Amino acid sequence: MSVEVERKFLCNADTLKKLEEIGAVCVGQRQIHDQYFDTPEFHLTLRDMWLRKRKGCWELKCPTAEAQSGKQGEAAAALCTRYKEITSLPEIHLRVKEVIKEDRESEAGFSQEDESWLSKLNLVCFAEFTTARRSFTLKEEGVQVDLDQADFGYHVGEIEVLVPEGGDEQAALEKIRKTAEKLGLTGDQRVKGKMDVYLKRNHPEHYAKLLSEHIL
Numbered sequence: 001m002s003v004e005v006e007r008k009f010l011c012n013a014d015t016l017k018k019l020e021e022i023g024a025v026c027v028g029q030r031q032i033h034d035q036y037f038d039t040p041e042f043h044l045t046l047r048d049m050w051l052r053k054r055k056g057c058w059e060l061k062c063p064t065a066e067a068q069s070g071k072q073g074e075a076a077a078a079l080c081t082r083y084k085e086i087t088s089l090p091e092i093h094l095r096v097k098e099v100i101k102e103d104r105e106s107e108a109g110f111s112q113e114d115e116s117w118l119s120k121l122n123l124v125c126f127a128e129f130t131t132a133r134r135s136f137t138l139k140e141e142g143v144q145v146d147l148d149q150a151d152f153g154y155h156v157g158e159i160e161v162l163v164p165e166g167g168d169e170q171a172a173l174e175k176i177r178k179t180a181e182k183l184g185l186t187g188d189q190r191v192k193g194k195m196d197v198y199l200k201r202n203h204p205e206h207y208a209k210l211l212s213e214h215i216l
Helices: 015-021 065-069 089-100 116-120 169-182 194-202 204-212
Strands: 002-009 025-038 050-054 057-063 080-086 124-137 143-150 155-164
Touching: 002 169, 015 143, 057 089, 080 089, 080 169, 124 194, 143 169, 143 194, 155 169, 194 204
Parallel strands: none
Antiparallel strands: 002 080, 002 155, 025 050, 025 124, 050 057, 057 080, 124 143, 143 155
């Protein structure tokens, strides 16, 4: 399990030029199809937990202890998000059941192919979209910059550092701060992610609930 430390930013006509100027190297382009799941009562997302299927594999993003406590520290850290990324299906299943308080044993097992556990836990797809992504790496070790164009018309960039469990998140925040500075990013407000925009446009009730709980 790793922790994804990330800062989003709005792309503009100068973004590619800036990336070139700071020595970023394009490492590929790809299409990403995502499906997100929750109960009709939003048990997961109201706890800032995001169950996602991407390229046939399951991931669960959960807030770190610092994020849950609201301890963000300096302003630069407040512009970032920090999530634990869980990719083990048995662990995902266990954590989801803990939240939903489902006591019945699933007979489906933990196969990537057998998805009957979704219906047993009353999980339904609430968001589905495809993103065209261009990824860049920097000389600064471990820093990746992604430029995303979602199929619903939203364009956003992400500066990301993956930290091993128990690793130095503060060092990751500093790498992101330096990269943002090199890209000339300004502003003291978090930039909306793809999910924020998708929910606001397509599921305003869900979006309003998450806003009221300060999740988004």
